[in-house]
Amino acid sequence: MLNVESAVVVSCASAGIAQAIAAVIVRDDDDLLLNLHSSSKNVPREIILPKGHNVNFGAPVDTMVALGGGKVIEAGFANECSPTQLSAKVTPQTAAILYIKSHHTVQKSMLSVSEAAAVARQHNLPLIVDAAAEEDLTSYYQSGADLVIYSGAKAIEGPTSGLVIGKKTYVEWVKRQSQGIGRAMKVGKEGILGLTLAIEQYLTATKETGAEMVERMGEFIEALNSLPAISARIVWDAAGRDIARAEISFDEKMIGKTTYQIMNELKQGDTAIYFREYKANEGKVEADIRSVSNEQLNTIAERIRLLVKGM
Ligand SMILES: *Cc1c(COP(=O)(O)O)cnc(C)c1O
Numbered sequence: 001m002l003n004v005e006s007a008v009v010v011s012c013a014s015a016g017i018a019q020a021i022a023a024v025i026v027r028d029d030d031d032l033l034l035n036l037h038s039s040s041k042n043v044p045r046e047i048i049l050p051k052g053h054n055v056n057f058g059a060p061v062d063t064m065v066a067l068g069g070g071k072v073i074e075a076g077f078a079n080e081c082s083p084t085q086l087s088a089k090v091t092p093q094t095a096a097i098l099y100i101k102s103h104h105t106v107q108k109s110m111l112s113v114s115e116a117a118a119v120a121r122q123h124n125l126p127l128i129v130d131a132a133a134e135e136d137l138t139s140y141y142q143s144g145a146d147l148v149i150y151s152g153a154k155a156i157e158g159p160t161s162g163l164v165i166g167k168k169t170y171v172e173w174v175k176r177q178s179q180g181i182g183r184a185m186k187v188g189k190e191g192i193l194g195l196t197l198a199i200e201q202y203l204t205a206t207k208e209t210g211a212e213m214v215e216r217m218g219e220f221i222e223a224l225n226s227l228p229a230i231s232a233r234i235v236w237d238a239a240g241r242d243i244a245r246a247e248i249s250f251d252e253k254m255i256g257k258t259t260y261q262i263m264n265e266l267k268q269g270d271t272a273i274y275f276r277e278y279k280a281n282e283g284k285v286e287a288d289i290r291s292v293s294n295e296q297l298n299t300i301a302e303r304i305r306l307l308v309k310g311m
Contacts, residue, residue: 001203004141006171008164009152009192013132014064015185016149016162016174017098020128021047021068022181023147023173024096033180036069044095046073047128050081052106053099057132061100067181070095080109083119090123101131101140103239117144126170135207135241137165137199146170152191157291158198161191210242213289216297217246220287223301228311229254230304235286245276246287248304255308259283266303273300 010016025045026032032039047065051074054061062072073094076085086097099116111119113129120127126146134140135155140148147170152161164174178186208216214234224232229251237243250259257265259280266273275285289297 001199002137002141002165004138004165005168006166008171008175009187009195010162010164010174010182011185011187011191012153012160013130013149013151013162014059015182015187016164017061017064017128017130018067018185019174019177019182020147020149020164020170021065021070021096021098022177023068023170024126024128025069026176026180027173028176033176036180044093045070046091046093047071047096047098048073048075048086048089048094049098049100050074050086050105050110051076051078052081052110053102055100055102055104057100057102057104061098061130065098069181072098079106081111082109083111083115086111086116087119087122090119090125094123094125096120096126096128099127099129099145101129101134101239103133103237103241105239107238107240112143113140113145114143120144120146132162137203141165147174152195152198156195156198156202158202159191159194161187161195163195163199208290210236210244213244216294217244217287217289220289220297220301221246224248224304227305227308229308243288243290246289247279247284248275248287249284252283254311259285262307265307269303271299271303273303 022036047070049072054074065072073089075081075089097116097120099113117127129140129145129148131140131148132151133154147164147166150163152158152163221232224230232246232248234244235247250262252258263277275287277285
């Protein structure tokens with residue numbers, strides 16, 4: 001379905017990262033498979049990661065690499081990573097290059113997946129791409145990644161699960177991890193079948209475009225802008241995906257509450273409402289309306305109206 005050499009379903013994207021790391025360290029070594037963390041065998045364990053990709057996606061990337069028996073070596077700086085800076089970190093101890101394709105990461109002055117693939121090829125190293133929340137199931141593999149990891153429960157809208165696609169040898173090495181660390185992250189048969197069906201549906205479903213999201217949010221944004229101390233506008237996905245969101249700003253002084261306090265209140269009601277809170281420290285949150293109906297949008301606007309009622 002995905003035009004890749006091979007694929008395996010895992011329990012979640014995080015498990016996919018850990019097992020992909022273990023796969024490139026252990027490869028087909030039977031002893032290392034059984035003694036991943038305790039073995040003193042001198043094999044490459046360094047995983048080069050652009051510094052701006054060393055993020056906390058809900059759990060730290062670094063922790064998943066360590067679970068897989070690897071050691072993160074950061075390349076570049078907090079605000080940039082070029083192919084040269086990535087390449088400069090390669091040593092005989094390098095096991096792979098890891099690239100996190102995500103809105104969580106630093107976007108500016110960051111090399112592309114194809115550029116990272118070129119560096120990997122140049123040094124004869126595998127490239128692992130964590131594309132957990134991405135919507136494109138083919139482009140990173142086509143750009144030259146050896147393993148690409150997706151979350152089954154994000155864009156694909158499947159059950160809690162993960163998908164690892166890639167070159168046959170590497171995927172076989174990932175599968176071998178079910179006799180190693182993979183056993184602690186075992187995926188259920190329901191997960192395997194559920195994700196497979198979800199992918200089938202995902203590939204044929206017509207997806208709501210960003211422009212359609214803008215259209216659907218029009219009334220919602222208008223309603224919010226008619227309220228005191230609140231303003232709303234359309235913003236586009238920082239990672240470049242075709243997703244439009246409503247950015248809602250709260251005048252914390254006028255409301256007399258911090259945005260974090262407002263968010264907590266909205267989570268407590270009969271209908272718990274959660275926003276993207278990455279910019280709550282700046283008094284802004286984002287509403288992502290994928291999987292949110294128009295009726296639910298009205299409920300959200302009404303709850304926010306009650307918040308500033310009487311002001
Ligand atoms: C969500 C996410 C993960 C983890 O995905 P799970 O399926 O929840 O384990 C890993 N990396 C990135 C960049 C993510 O956004």
